[in-house]
Amino acid sequence: MNDRMALEVRELTKRYGSTTAVDRLTFSVGAGTIYGLLGPNGAGKTTTLECIEGLRAPDDGSVGVFGIDPTTHPKELWSTIGVQLQESALPKTMTPKEAVVFFSRYHKVEPRLDLLDRFGLAAHADKQYGAMSVGQRRRLSLALSVAHGPALVLLDEPTAGLDVESRVELHEMMRELRRGGTTIVLSTHDMAEAEKLCDRIGIIIAGRLAIEGTPQQVTAAGDRRTKIRVASMQGTIRADAPALAGAEPANGSAEAHDDDGYAAYWSDRPADSVTAILDYLKRNNDELVDLRVERPSLEERFVEITTAAHGGTR
Amino acid sequence: MTGYVHHLSVDLKAGVRDATLMLMNYLFPIGFFVMIGLFMPTINPGFVDLMIPGMIVFAVMSGTLMTIPATLIDQRDSGILRSYRVNGVPSGSLISIPIVGAVVHMAIVAMILTALSALLYGAPLPVNWAGFALTLLLTALSFATLSVLIGVVAPTSRAGTMLAQLVYLPSVLLGGLMVPEELLPEAVARGASILPATQAMRAFNTLAFAGDSYAAAAWPLLVLAASVVLNLALCYALFAWDPRTSRPRVFALLAVVPFAVAVLFG
Numbered sequence: 001m002n003d004r005m006a007l008e009v010r011e012l013t014k015r016y017g018s019t020t021a022v023d024r025l026t027f028s029v030g031a032g033t034i035y036g037l038l039g040p041n042g043a044g045k046t047t048t049l050e051c052i053e054g055l056r057a058p059d060d061g062s063v064g065v066f067g068i069d070p071t072t073h074p075k076e077l078w079s080t081i082g083v084q085l086q087e088s089a090l091p092k093t094m095t096p097k098e099a100v101v102f103f104s105r106y107h108k109v110e111p112r113l114d115l116l117d118r119f120g121l122a123a124h125a126d127k128q129y130g131a132m133s134v135g136q137r138r139r140l141s142l143a144l145s146v147a148h149g150p151a152l153v154l155l156d157e158p159t160a161g162l163d164v165e166s167r168v169e170l171h172e173m174m175r176e177l178r179r180g181g182t183t184i185v186l187s188t189h190d191m192a193e194a195e196k197l198c199d200r201i202g203i204i205i206a207g208r209l210a211i212e213g214t215p216q217q218v219t220a221a222g223d224r225r226t227k228i229r230v231a232s233m234q235g236t237i238r239a240d241a242p243a244l245a246g247a248e249p250a251n252g253s254a255e256a257h258d259d260d261g262y263a264a265y266w267s268d269r270p271a272d273s274v275t276a277i278l279d280y281l282k283r284n285n286d287e288l289v290d291l292r293v294e295r296p297s298l299e300e301r302f303v304e305i306t307t308a309a310h311g312g313t314r
Numbered sequence: 315m316t317g318y319v320h321h322l323s324v325d326l327k328a329g330v331r332d333a334t335l336m337l338m339n340y341l342f343p344i345g346f347f348v349m350i351g352l353f354m355p356t357i358n359p360g361f362v363d364l365m366i367p368g369m370i371v372f373a374v375m376s377g378t379l380m381t382i383p384a385t386l387i388d389q390r391d392s393g394i395l396r397s398y399r400v401n402g403v404p405s406g407s408l409i410s411i412p413i414v415g416a417v418v419h420m421a422i423v424a425m426i427l428t429a430l431s432a433l434l435y436g437a438p439l440p441v442n443w444a445g446f447a448l449t450l451l452l453t454a455l456s457f458a459t460l461s462v463l464i465g466v467v468a469p470t471s472r473a474g475t476m477l478a479q480l481v482y483l484p485s486v487l488l489g490g491l492m493v494p495e496e497l498l499p500e501a502v503a504r505g506a507s508i509l510p511a512t513q514a515m516r517a518f519n520t521l522a523f524a525g526d527s528y529a530a531a532a533w534p535l536l537v538l539a540a541s542v543v544l545n546l547a548l549c550y551a552l553f554a555w556d557p558r559t560s561r562p563r564v565f566a567l568l569a570v571v572p573f574a575v576a577v578l579f580g
Contacts, residue, residue: 053400055556075402083400087393093331094324102324103401106317128331144401 004031006152006183007052011061014047014207021047023207024061029200031066031151034174034184036198036215038191040306044207045187046086049156052185053083065152079107082145086156086187089137092130096121096140099129100147107148119143120169135166142173152183159193171197191299195219203302205309215298222301225266227294230277233287237280238263244280247273262290321407325415338380339419340426343373347427350492351435360494365437367518368491370424371453371511377420378457379464379482382412383474386465395555409462409549416458417451424450438523445521445528452538453514459545460510460569466552467566485511490519507576513537533580540572 007029014022022044029035037045050056052063054070054077063070070077090099096116104111116122119139124132132140138158145153155174159167174184174197188194194201195215202212211218228247230237238261241249246269267273270293281288329335347369354361361368386408389395398408431437440446460481468474485491488502489511495503506512513534521531528535548569552561 055396055399078400078402081400085393085396085400088397089392089394090397091324091328091389091394093328098324102317102320103403105320106402108317144397148401 005029005064006031006033006066007035007185008064009048009052009061010063012048012051012058012063013060014044014051014056015059021207022051022058025204025207025209026061027202027209027212029152029183029185031183032178032181033199034178034186034197036194036201037185037187037204038189038194038201038302039204041189043204045204046156047207048204049154049185049187053081053085053154054078079148080151082148082150082153084138084141084145084153084155084158086160088141090129090140092128094129095126096129096132096143097125099140099144103144104147109148112147112149115143115147119173134161135163138162138166138170142170146177146182150182152185153177154185156187157189158186159188159190167193191297191302195298201298203305205306210305210309219296219298219301222296222304224296225268226270227292227296228265228267228270228273228277229262229290229292229294230265231260231262231289231291232281233289234284235261236284236286237277242280244276245269245272247276262292317403318407318411321403322411322414325411326418329415329419335381335385339377340423343369343376343423344426344430346372346376347430348434351431354492355435358493361492362435362437363523364491364494364515364519365431365435366428366440367515367523369427369431370420370450370518371489371514372486372491373423373427374420374454374457374514375482375485375511377423378416378454378461379478382416382458382461383465383468383478384471386412386462387468387471387474390465390555391471391557399555405550405553405555409466409546409553412462412465413455413458416461417454420454420458421450440522441525442522445531446518446523449514449517449522449531449535449538452517452535452542453510455542456510456514456538456545459542459549462549463545463552463566463569466549466554467561467563469557469563481509485509488512490515504577507580508570508573510538510541510573513573513576533576537572537576537580541569544572545569 005028009025009027012022012025025048037048039045047056051058052065052070054074057071065077066080068076068080097113100113100115101111116125119142121136121139121143124136142158159170162170177184186198198215200213201215201218203210211221227250241263244265247265247267250264250266265273274291274293278288329339351365395408432439464474464477468477488498488506489509491511498506517531517534517538520526521528548566552563552566554561
């Protein structure tokens with residue numbers, strides 16, 4: 001990671017007819033980092049990526065990829081970036097081996113057939129694209145996006161539709177790319193993915209950047225209380241929902257009587273609250289079954305932001 | 315090997331690997347030829363004289379109009395073209411490679427049909443082989459460029475199929491493939507000049523099989539050549555990587571101009 005900027009987006013605006021998909025969006029991505037673009041459906045993430053990728057011309061503002069303007073220098077851009085599009089495909093008769101060679105020829109680089117091994121596709125190198133599984137296609141798409149050694153890789157929902165094992169593999173591949181100095185911009189709906197992978201994230205709502213920072217900063221900027229969930233043998237705390245030191249039952253009875261027999265509390269002082277819970281159970285001759293102290297997650301923060309943006313109607 | 319040459323080799327392989335392309339490029343026209351050769355000469359004894367050019371034009375139409383538009387539309391709709399674009403594949407490759415590929419496939423199928431026609435049915439061979447090759451080249455290029463143009467401007471697969479059929483079906487019936495142009499009513503024959511197949515058949519019949527001079531076949535050859543140039547220009551002007559890109563598709567109608575001129579003056 002260094003201070004050099006891989007991507008600088010300034011006041012980017014893109015309209016489709018009377019709809020403004022991206023509205024004066026500004027953010028930058030440091031070289032060698034993973035940046036997550038988050039947002040609900042229709043927020044403008046894909047349009048933003050397409051402007052960066054040179055697939056759409058901005059109506060206003062500017063994009064610089066290592067100083068390259070996508071609208072005026074697309075050829076330089078496409079040798080600098082690697083792209084995994086949200087909706088992309090290959091001809092159904094093309095094999096992974098052919099695809100690597102095919103794009104390498106156009107990029108004027110030596111084909112990196114070793115990538116097929118690295119991305120778990122060596123056994124499927126001669127399988128036709130039409131016969132490949134979703135996971136294999138995603139891995140191939142990622143392999144192709146890095147086959148020409150791009151300095152910046154743009155991934156649009158790369159793990160959508162993948163099983164857990166494939167997701168874990170892809171995450172490890174992305175970390176490996178970052179360790180090798182590649183910058184990654186990742187658009188995702190998966191908050192856990194963003195929290196685990198990204199150095200910085202930006203949440204886009206209605207084409208505008210609602211908040212930006214490290215996942216920890218973004219999470220901490222919201223409700224700072226900690227959620228405590230407790231289950232006891234006789235369920236006394238769940239039934240009584242007593243007031244406890246530094247804690248209050250979570251937002252009314254529905255959440256207080258959480259799923260699977262747990263009682264839920266929001267706490268400003270988790271240590272005091274946990275002690276109070278244990279004291280309460282002891283006083284009532286009840287026995288602790290499970291106690292969970294959960295700091296607010298990025299997902300909860302995301303819901304908070306999107307709900308606020310929609311006037312609390314979501 | 316450059317990207318373009320490698321792309322072309324991949325496209326040629328796909329023409330054999332892909333079951334639909336294989337069917338329309340080779341199996342369907344050859345199968346149709348064998349079948350029609352069995353009974354058509356008894357219905358129309360003059361058909362044997364038309365057999366080689368007629369079946370070649372039929373094969374060219376099947377291998378271009380019935381495959382190229384659908385492939386291009388599918389590539390655009392499924393995001394293949396966008397994948398190509400972000401990897402630096404130029405639009406020129408995507409326009410020209412299907413055309414070059416079609417010419418190669420059509421040259422092969424034309425050789426097969428010519429040989430089989432002579433061997434199985436005693437069809438007369440061309441007397442001017444250079445004129446035959448020139449006409450075949452212009453015919454394949456004209457239909458291939460028209461097919462790419464349909465693929466470029468058709469908004470959906472259904473529209474692409476409809477546009478292709480709009481050329482294909484009248485060509486089979488009125489283009490002189492099955493019935494000599496001379497047997498058609500004069501007004502119909504003149505109107506049929508609007509079809510590329512008619513121009514191709516005229517060029518084949520006069521230049522390649524009757525052994526007439528190039529001057530005698532100048533009109534159909536010029537019309538076919540003009541259509542190639544015009545279709546290519548329109549393909550480049552109207553090409554879009556993305557189905558959502560709006561463009562003035564109506565300009566594609568200019569592709570009719572050379573044939574309309576042939577109707578009026580040819």
